[in-house]
């Protein structure tokens with residue numbers, strides 16, 4: 001029998017010895033979960049004794065409630081007293097970002113006008129004006145001292161173009177295919193968990209923007225909004241785009257202007273956007289199978305299995321903030337353990353640390369023999385070869401945006417390592433790269449070195465935070481503009497001309513892993 005609990009009763013439970021919170025009118029006793037919560041105990045305490053629904057939804061999909069101990073749901077809020085239940089409205093923790101834009105009088109102002117964002121780098125400072133410190137830490141956070149992240153960013157500048165001139169570049173096309181599906185552009189939005197922490201419209205805003213631009217995106221297992229709802233928004237938006245297109249082509253047909261309207265850059269009429277699904281494998285295989293089946297039934301085009309996360313990396317910034325939050329609440333022991341990260345993740349079954357190459361056979365069986373699988377997180381040539389031998393269709397060279405292993409190689413270096421030691425992989429598999437790419441023209445460098453497309457994460461998180469779906473669209477537009485302009489300036493009219501002789505990667509090649517030299521040590 002479910003208990004009916006009054007507001008007077010609920011508000012009493014705000015301590016480490018009795019901590020209740022309300023989500024969707026359900027009262028949960030989370031006392032025994034406090035020290036297991038991967039987001040730390042302090043944030044649960046802050047939202048305890050209150051209706052935490054709105055704040056919970058900004059961060060979590062209802063799916064996470066499965067991690068609570070079975071008897072945590074202790075009752076329902078008494079409807080007669082619900083209106084007096086305090087609503088926890090602090091956005092995550094109420095601490096505003098550390099670097100707000102301020103006026104000369106010192107007052108805080110919001111992001112600049114969207115038109116002032118002309119490069120992807122402009123979105124980060126814009127986002128710092130709106131994101132609370134905890135969300136900002138979540139997105140900027142990188143592993144350990146930040147070497148992997150810095151290496152990613154710097155790697156792009158270590159490859160130069162070898163521009164060709166006098167090539168008639170009046171008409172260019174950046175069309176490609178990704179795993180057999182046409183794509184307007186050779187870049188995509190990387191999977192990022194908890195986009196609700198960036199903006200209230202979260203994943204919905206991103207997929208709407210993708211549909212309007214014909215750009216592909218990979219949805220994270222850890223999305224704030226459940227996958228079926230996101231797919232529904234995406235399909236509805238695609239329907240609208242299609243309708244608008246049909247109306248336009250009728251009008252153009254009547255006026256006989258179709259030919260004149262053909263854009264030089266081939267960006268006006270684009271193929272439909274596509275969504276792919278990123279999979280984290282939890283410890284419980286039946287939960288993993290349920291995820292795969294759901295993604296398949298929903299029509300995601302391919303499955304991107306993340307393999308660089310047997311455990312969560314050492315996100316130094318997040319750990320410091322969790323320690324600070326705990327100290328603010330006088331929880332010294334929790335503060336001390338915050339420095340050792342989200343050990344509870346493993347207990348919470350979220351990542352299967354025992355995952356191995358052999359697991360690909362049941363993943364394949366569940367996903368389907370004829371549907372593409374991409375391994376996300378390949379970081380050396382040997383593993384690229386193993387992925388090929390295990391029958392996947394693609395590999396993503398990635399160090400998770402510098403958030404997982406310390407001193408991990410940037411994707412361009414891994415790409416060159418594959419060129420050098422396992423070049424046949426590049427002929428057989430579609431190879432994707434991500435990490436630190438912040439310019440459309442840089443995308444071309446990866447393509448010249450054999451990549452199919454480039455993923456971008458943080459710039460989209462920042463653009464979404466500052467401007468919602470308009471920000472995501474602008475981020476895509478800036479990248480597209482830089483890419484097509486880049487093609488013209490290096491003398492390329494289509495992506496099949498993206499070949500290694502268009503770039504000088506000598507600086508990265510000089511530092512490539514060299515087993516021959518090592519064996520002489």
Ligand code: HEM
Nearest residue numbers: 038039043047052055056059064065067068138222318348
């Ligand atoms: C009451 C049930 C809750 C459960 C079972 C739960 C579970 C989890 C889990 C499993 C994670 C790991 C990341 C993920 O899977 O999304 C997490 C992270 C987190 N949770 Fe909760 N959570 C709950 C409530 C809340 C509430 C009410 C808040 C705040 C309003 C919150 C804030 C966070 C934050 C900030 C993180 C850290 C995310 C990161 O930095 O990676 N959680 N929680």
Ligand SMILES: Cc1cc2nc3c(=O)[nH]c(=O)nc-3n(C[C@H](O)[C@H](O)[C@H](O)COP(=O)(O)O)c2cc1C
Nearest residue numbers: 139190191192193220306400401435436456457458
């Ligand atoms: C905020 C954030 C959340 C992320 N969440 C996930 C995730 O849920 N699954 C995953 O496979 N990768 C995740 N990643 C890694 C990205 O998919 C991608 O590899 C990385 O962001 C690329 O680097 P960039 O941010 O420098 O562009 C996340 C990255 C960020 C920044």
